[in-house]
Amino acid sequence: MREKSGSGRIELDKTDLAILKILQLDNKTPQRRIAEAVHLSAPAVQRRIKRMEETGVIAGNAALIDPAKVGRAITLFVEVQMESERAEMFDDAKRLFSSVPEVQQCYYVTGDVDFILIVVVRTMAEYEVLTRRLFFENPNVKRFRTLVCMDRIKAGLTVPLG
Amino acid sequence: MREKSGSGRIELDKTDLAILKILQLDNKTPQRRIAEAVHLSAPAVQRRIKRMEETGVIAGNAALIDPAKVGRAITLFVEVQMESERAEMFDDAKRLFSSVPEVQQCYYVTGDVDFILIVVVRTMAEYEVLTRRLFFENPNVKRFRTLVCMDRIKAGLTVPLG
DNA sequence: GGTGAAAATACTACCTG
DNA sequence: CAGGTAGTATTTTCACC
Numbered sequence: 480m481r482e483k484s485g486s487g488r489i490e491l492d493k494t495d496l497a498i499l500k501i502l503q504l505d506n507k508t509p510q511r512r513i514a515e516a517v518h519l520s521a522p523a524v525q526r527r528i529k530r531m532e533e534t535g536v537i538a539g540n541a542a543l544i545d546p547a548k549v550g551r552a553i554t555l556f557v558e559v560q561m562e563s564e565r566a567e568m569f570d571d572a573k574r575l576f577s578s579v580p581e582v583q584q585c586y587y588v589t590g591d592v593d594f595i596l597i598v599v600v601r602t603m604a605e606y607e608v609l610t611r612r613l614f615f616e617n618p619n620v621k622r623f624r625t626l627v628c629m630d631r632i633k634a635g636l637t638v639p640l641g
Numbered sequence: 642m643r644e645k646s647g648s649g650r651i652e653l654d655k656t657d658l659a660i661l662k663i664l665q666l667d668n669k670t671p672q673r674r675i676a677e678a679v680h681l682s683a684p685a686v687q688r689r690i691k692r693m694e695e696t697g698v699i700a701g702n703a704a705l706i707d708p709a710k711v712g713r714a715i716t717l718f719v720e721v722q723m724e725s726e727r728a729e730m731f732d733d734a735k736r737l738f739s740s741v742p743e744v745q746q747c748y749y750v751t752g753d754v755d756f757i758l759i760v761v762v763r764t765m766a767e768y769e770v771l772t773r774r775l776f777f778e779n780p781n782v783k784r785f786r787t788l789v790c791m792d793r794i795k796a797g798l799t800v801p802l803g
Numbered sequence: 804g805g806t807g808a809a810a811a812t813a814c815t816a817c818c819t820g
Numbered sequence: 821c822a823g824g825t826a827g828t829a830t831t832t833t834c835a836c837c
Contacts, residue, residue, distance in 0.1 A: 487710075488709070488710060488711075488712055488714075489710050489711075491711060496711070499704070499706055499711070502703070502704035503703055503704055503706060504701075504703065505701065505702055505703070506668065506669075506702050506703055506704040507668070507702045509830080509831060509832090510831075510832070511830090511831075511832095519804075519805090520804070520805055520806080521831085521832080521833095522804080522805075522806085522832090522833075522834085523804050523805075525832070525833070526804085534710070535707055535710055536706060536707060536710040536711060537704050537705065537706060537707075538705045538706065538707045538796070539666075539667065539704075539705040540667055540668050540669045540702075540703075540704050540705065541664070541665055541666065541667070541668055541702075541703060541705055542661070542664035542665055542668040542699045542701075542702050543699065543700045543701040543702065543703055544661055544665060544698060544699060544700065544800045544802075545697055545698060545699075545700045546800045547650070548649075548650060548651050548696070548697055548698040549650075549651075549653060549658070549661070549698060549800060549802060550650055551800055551801065552650075554748070556748070556750060556757055573794045576794060576795065577794055577795050580801035581801050582795060583795070583800065583801070584793075584795055584796065585793075585794040585795040586716070586718070586790045586791075586792070586793055586794060587790070587791045587792040587793075587794055588718060588788040588789060588790050588791060589788065589789045589791055590788050590789070592788055594794075595718055595788065595790075599800055599801060626750040626751065626752050626754055626757065627750060627751045627752070628748045628749070628750050628757075629748075629749045629750060629751055630748065630749040631746075631747075631748050631749075632735045632738060632739055632747040632748060632749060632756075633738065633739050633744060633745070633746055633747040634700070634746065638706045638708045638711060638713055638745065638761055639713065639742035639743050639745070639761060640706075640711060671811080671812060671813090672812075672813070672814095673811090673812075673813095681823075681824095682823065682824055682825080683812090683813080683814095684813090684814080684815085684823080684824075684825085685822075685823050685824075687813070687814070688822080688823085689822095
């Protein structure tokens with residue numbers, strides 16, 4: 480394998496991208512159907528998929544769940560600003576945010592904001608408990624701003640390819 | 642089927658949630674293995690999965706792709722504030738943002754910000770072209786703020802269950 | 804990368820409580 | 821109506837070219 484993890488770029492040809500495009504929409508698509516779409520045999524497709532999984536291009540295979548349907552109706556965006564910029568403090572924050580299941584996505588960003596969190600909860604009461612634990616009781620957090628999601632226009636989990 | 646789409650909540654028992662938890666991590670897990678995990682037979686699991694797909698609890702099945710590995714190294718968060726709050730203008734904005742492949746996720750939020758966009762591009766030059774088209778040349782956009790993602794701590798596409 | 808056979812898996816019909 | 825069983829069809833996977 481060329482590169483198991485790491486952030487380096489992997490060489491992908493047009494066929495690989497075409498396969499990814501299909502798998503991104505529906506990874507249950509039979510290799511047979513993918514094969515005829517990209518003018519290849521099923522095993523050839525299979526080998527390419529395997530390689531992309533090994534190199535980390537395909538990071539995982541997941542069923543996409545509608546949060547509202549499982550009673551997790553509330554999505555929140557939280558911009559977090561930290562007190563200092565010490566590396567150690569960031570590691571702590573990363574570990575903390577990662578460990579919370581309600582924190583669906585967490586990004587470290589530039590600018591006056593340090594972290595952006597996408598949080599999914601059942602109720603606002605649940606979120607308030609969370610804010611206490613993550614922000615108010617966290618001395619490293621200077622400030623945080625919450626934006627409440629009213630509508631998910633595009634649920635995006637797909638990466639634009641090509 | 643109880644409810645094909647719509648945002649109503651679906652009745653799910655402990656077993657359904659256990660199945661979802663597994664499929665969210667890896668939807669290629671054989672029904673046989675899921676079955677023994679939840680103490681059921683494979684066809685029973687199969688029927689439950691089918692029902693959850695029909696009711697929209699499972700919205701889709703996707704391969705998760707690492708943007709960096711396909712040359713889409715740059716993730717940006719854009720907060721967009723609109724000029725007015727007319728419904729028609731929002732519909733236009735939704736359509737516009739949805740139609741752009743680089744806009745991976747788009748949410749309508751409350752507060753002084755109206756939309757949050759998560760944009761994935763290859764280069765900053767590509768983003769600049771996009772900003773012109775989406776924001777500068779769009780009279781409905783009052784203001785926008787871009788936050789550049791430095792690190793994706795948690796790539797979250799999973800919904801906390803239970 | 805293709806071919807063909809083998810193994811694993813998903814699906815269906817039918818039966819049972 | 822939900823689950824189990826057994827058989828069938830599909831799909832994945834492997835050896836070989």
